[in-house]
Amino acid sequence: MKIQLASIAAAFAAFASPVAGLAAESYPLRSFMTQEVLGEPPAADEAIRPVEYRLSSCDGCCDEPCCGDLCCGDACGCGAEPCVLPATLLGCFCESDHCFDDWISPMTNPVFFEDPRTLxxxxxxxxxxxxPSTAGGGDVQLYALQIRAALTERLSLIATKDGYAVSDNPLIADGWADVALGLKYNLIRDTYTQTLLSGGVVYELPVGSHRTQQGNGDGEFHLFLTGGTQVCCDCRVISALGLRLPADQDAESTSMYWSNHVDYHLGRGFYALAEFNWYHWLVDGGGGVPGVSGGDLFNFGSTGIAGNDIVTGAFGMKYKPSRYYELGLAWENPLTRRRDVMENRLTADLILRY
Incomplete structure (x- = not known):
């Protein structure tokens, strides 16, 4: 009996050894299973942590454990049940891309600094x-709602500007803002390295209140590229470059911007963030307030602003208890001597995501 058992054990070992080697080579189990699944305590090996984050991002849209494109590329967002454009126009919107759920959205330059994800x-x-007192002083409060809707796995409809402004500044009275609508397309999507690049075009309809310095000219086009990547397990960077082109160059000025975001996950859904925005004016308008452009929220179409630069810096916090909710607060100040219409700004946002 002992001889038979020893023979069976030896045969099993001989069979299992190459199979185990093949499985380890083809499907590295630990590379896409968390310690919690394996029933082990958290390891000190930090190399597993990015995979854990991606697994949490895919959790709920994948039937099996996944890592990178093994599952997320086909099973998250629109991949599970493709949503074609005719159906979309009838009210079928795709889910957000949940393979990047550990990211948070930028906060400052809110009309133009676009998140590269399909949301x-x-x-x-x-x-x-x-x-600032040089532009009349006072305060402006803006209440706005942005809407983003994924039409396909890479294409999304974005409504980035609207709302109502309340002001005691002599240049800006209470009233409605213009409405901006456009499309964003994801050009590069790498779930393994957590890298994205998207581009888009937005048209701002001049339908706002003239007393609020809105509704000027024939509207404005916004062309942009936005991208980001995960630097380490808990840190991500996002950068966007855009051009603002007025349809009527006498009524509004031409400008460009470069916005940057970095965040660090502190744990339990809390993120610290820092952002920097550079605004540069390329071509004057034909009127407005000489030397005052209007910043990111307004376009006065002023003379004497070509070549001007403004750089702002911001820091803040975000709380993201799940993939469906995001709450943020950021404080922003100009870092250059030139301030234009911004002495400082407090931005708060609440995101409800599908």
Whole structure:
């Protein structure tokens, strides 16, 4: 009996050894299973942590454990049940891309600094904006709602500007903001390295209140590229470059911007963030207030602003208890001597995401 058992054990070992080697080579189990699944205590090996984050991002849209494109590329967002454009126009919107759920959205330059992800969400924004005395002083409060809707796995409809402004500044009275609508397309999507690049075009309809310095000219086009990547397990960076082109160059000025975001996950859904925005004016308008452009929220179409630069810096916090909710607060100040219409600004946002 002992001889038979020893023979069976030896045969099993001989059979299992190459199979185990093949499995380890083809499907590295630990590379896409967390310690919690394996029933082990958290390891000190930090190399597993990015995979854990991606697994949490895919959790719920994948039937099996996944890592990178093994599952997420086909089973998250629109991949599970493709949503074609005719159906979309009848009210079928795709889910957000949940393979990047550990990211948070930028906060400052809110009309133009676009998140590179394909998202379906409502984003409520409140701005408490203080105007410097050189531009009349006072405060402007803006209440706005942004809408993003994924039409396909890479294409999304974005409504980035609207809302109502309350102001005691002599240049800006209470009234409605213009409405901006456009499309964003994801050009590069690498779930393994957590890297994204998207581009888009937005048209701002001049339908706002003239007394609020809105509704100028024939509207404005916004062309942009936005991208980001995960630097380490808990840190991500996002950068966007955009051009603002007025349809009527006499009524509004031409400008460009470069916005940057970095965040660090502190744990338990809390993120610390820092952002920097550079605004540069390329071509003057034909009127407005000489030397005052209007910043990111307004376009006065002023003379004497070509070549001007403004750089702002911001720091803040975000709380993201799940993939479906995001709450943020950021404080922003100009870092250059030139301030234009911004003395400082407090931005708060609440995101409800599908």
């Amino acid at each position: 379906t969400e409502l984003r409520g924004i409140f701005l408490q904006h203080k105007v």
